[in-house]
Amino acid sequence: MTSMHSDRLPGHPHIAYVGDELFVEQTPLSALAQQYGTPLFVYSRASMLAALAAYQQGFAGRQVQICYAMKANSTLAVIQLFARAGCGFDVVSLGEMRRVLAAGGLARRIIFSGVGKTRAEMHAALEAGVGCFNVESEAELEVLNEVALRLGRQAPVSIRVNPNVDPQTHPYISTGLKDNKFGIAHERVVQTYQRAAALPGLRIEGIDCHIGSQITQETPYLDALDRMLDLLEAVERAGVPIHHIDMGGGLGIDYNGETPPQADALWHKLLDKLDARGFGQRALMIEPGRSLVGNAGVCVTEVLYLKPGEQKNFCIVDAAMNDLPRPAMYQAYHQIVPLKPRATAPETWEVVGPICESGDWIGHDRDLSVQQGDRLAVLSAGAYCMSMASNYNTRNRAAEVLVDGAQAHLIRERESYADQMRLEHLIT
Ligand code: LLP
Numbered sequence: 009m010t011s012m013h014s015d016r017l018p019g020h021p022h023i024a025y026v027g028d029e030l031f032v033e034q035t036p037l038s039a040l041a042q043q044y045g046t047p048l049f050v051y052s053r054a055s056m057l058a059a060l061a062a063y064q065q066g067f068a069g070r071q072v073q074i075c076y077a078m079k080a081n082s083t084l085a086v087i088q089l090f091a092r093a094g095c096g097f098d099v100v101s102l103g104e105m106r107r108v109l110a111a112g113g114l115a116r117r118i119i120f121s122g123v124g125k126t127r128a129e130m131h132a133a134l135e136a137g138v139g140c141f142n143v144e145s146e147a148e149l150e151v152l153n154e155v156a157l158r159l160g161r162q163a164p165v166s167i168r169v170n171p172n173v174d175p176q177t178h179p180y181i182s183t184g185l186k187d188n189k190f191g192i193a194h195e196r197v198v199q200t201y202q203r204a205a206a207l208p209g210l211r212i213e214g215i216d217c218h219i220g221s222q223i224t225q226e227t228p229y230l231d232a233l234d235r236m237l238d239l240l241e242a243v244e245r246a247g248v249p250i251h252h253i254d255m256g257g258g259l260g261i262d263y264n265g266e267t268p269p270q271a272d273a274l275w276h277k278l279l280d281k282l283d284a285r286g287f288g289q290r291a292l293m294i295e296p297g298r299s300l301v302g303n304a305g306v307c308v309t310e311v312l313y314l315k316p317g318e319q320k321n322f323c324i325v326d327a328a329m330n331d332l333p334r335p336a337m338y339q340a341y342h343q344i345v346p347l348k349p350r351a352t353a354p355e356t357w358e359v360v361g362p363i364c365e366s367g368d369w370i371g372h373d374r375d376l377s378v379q380q381g382d383r384l385a386v387l388s389a390g391a392y393c394m395s396m397a398s399n400y401n402t403r404n405r406a407a408e409v410l411v412d413g414a415q416a417h418l419i420r421e422r423e424s425y426a427d428q429m430r431l432e433h434l435i436t
Contacts, residue, residue, distance in 0.1 A: 017345070019262030020303050020387060022052035030347045030385055032306065034414040038347050041308045041383050045422060047327035048308045049394050049408040051081075053089060055304035056390075059271070060093055063296065066275030070292065073139075075119050077257045077297030078104055080391040085410055085419035086301065087111035096139065098257070098295040102129045105136065115139070119254070119293065121168070121218075123148075123189055130155040130163070140164045142216050142254070144191060149204050156209035165204060166214030166254055169197050171235040175220030175228045175258065191217065197239050201248045212248060214293065215240055218256025221298060224268040226277060229255070233278055237285050253282075254293035261302040263388045264341045271299060298391040305390025307332055307406070308347065309370075311382045312362065320358045323378055328361025329368040330400040332386060332393050336367045343387040344370065350377040359384070363401050394420075399428055 015025040022033050029036045032052050040050055063074055075096040078087055082104060087097065088111040096117030097108045108118055120133050121142040130152055133141070143149050143165050156163040170191035192200050204210050219232050233255065240250055255278070260268035282288050309327035316322075334340035344359055357378065359371040370386060378384070397405045404423035409416050 017343075017387070018265075020055075021058065022055040022304070023306065023385075023387070025349070028348055030345065032411045035411045035416050037306070037308050037385060038383060040409055040411075040416055041310070041347070043416075044407050044409060044418065046308050046310045046383065047331050047406040049305055049389060049406055050308060050416075051086070051301070051305045051390055051408065051410050051419075053304075053410055053412040056086070056089060056301055057093060059300045059304065060090065060095070062271040063275070063294070063300075066272035066279075067292070070279065071289075072292040072294065073117065073252075075117065075254075075293055075295050076300055077295045078108065079395055080297030081301045081305070081393075082107055082395045083408055083420055084111045085417065087113060089410075090300070096293075098142075098297075099138075102126075102132050105129075105133060105138070109136065119166070119295070121216075121295070125152075127151060127155050131159065134159050134161050134163055138164075140166050140213050142166050142168045143204075144168045146192070146196070146200055146203065149200070149207065149210065153207040153209035161209070162211040163209060164213045165210050166212075166216045166252070167192055167197065167200055167204065168216050168218070169194055169236065169239055171217050171219060171232040171239075173219055173228050173231045173235065175223045176225055177220045177222045177260070194235065194239055198242050198246050201243045201250075202246060205248045212250065214252035214254050214291075215243070215250050216254030216256060216293070218295060219258055221258050222260040223258045224260040224266045226269045226274055229258075229274060229278060230281060233281055237282075237287060240287070252291035252293055253287070254295065257295040257297050257299070259296055259299040261299055261388060261391070263302075264343065268299075271296070300391075302388050302391035305388070305393070307386040307389040307393060309384050309386060311378050311380055311384065314357075314378065314380055321355060323357035323359045323374075323376065325359060325361060325370065325384060327370065327386065327406070328363040328401070328403065329365070329370075330363065330398045330403050331361075331406050332370055332389065333396045333398070334392060335370055336365075337396075342371065342389060344374050344376065344384050345387065346376065346378065347383040347385060350379070350382075352377045363403075399423075402428060404428065 077098040091113040100122035115136040118138040168191040309325040354375040407422040408420040
């Protein structure tokens, strides 16, 4: 790179202005937008690997399997990257399992989570040889037992318990509270393990929890670990041994100045607690999603029109809620920055997409100096954007590029209208 001044964006170590241009690693985003069009998702490989390394450092010398929760970003090349780096995967559907296997991930490093696994999914996962099923209800245990016996197998299981701690995050992404649909209430945990131990088609492997997502404090994790260890002790006292502890995912990222704990610092504290309570030798698993990919990605979009108004100024861009569903769904904040900043004074804009709904907004009250045809980057778009993208308004889903230094790999082509209509039939 040139010796030009480089301004890193806080929380986004691999995204920076070099001169007057926004770069991901050593690649200027405007060149990618020119080549592949917009809206375009661009990910930094180094950023994903650095996020993973923070966990790996935190676990140095311990027996831990990191299972990337691929629902955050399930693109094959992203899975491939984590598989090559030694990750296992947390999957919640047969589709996700198929993606892992197609990308070169190992079946035995897959954990299969989710409250509504079908018999067909259980069957396929047992045949593939997944490492563990995270079971979420007593009824599911019975069905899994039946499916396993019919196949002449034993299903490895972990029971997802509900530790009833408040992760202090958005209600739609809190999962460890009593009134959530997830996990088994802690008062039923011992009984459930005893039942599981009596079923010949099951082999008990672990205990797991997942308390929520975009968690920015360490206390919910420390509390959840205490409750998990209380439960583990109670289950083992009742005569059922447990091999591993899975603490789920949930660690938050910096969208707008949040300061979540660093993965290694958080795990330092959790490991201290495990040691203090005599569980230091226990095998561990974790299921991080967002914290591995969220801040590695941006969505590049072009300003189609400026529409100044009496109440609001609208900046209409070519990305929409079908590409970036988080603002509409969770009132989520994503930073929006220009690819090439202008020197003129900023004005305040409602940044919105072209979809025919008022809920199709990307950012409220953003101070930007923009003109028609400018390109903007929506930050923190590596997690839960492309994997939640839809075709609403018959919009083609965006293309995706993975940047590695000065090299860019097209990892998903832009969808075509033919792709969208491929499965449909006119009535004859
Ligand atoms: N494990 C389980 C069982 C989960 O349900 C989830 C996420 C994870 C791990 C990974 O959590 P993470 O580390 O990514 O927080 N669409 C929402 C987030 C939904 C999270 C669902 N479960 C959003 O865009 O904020």
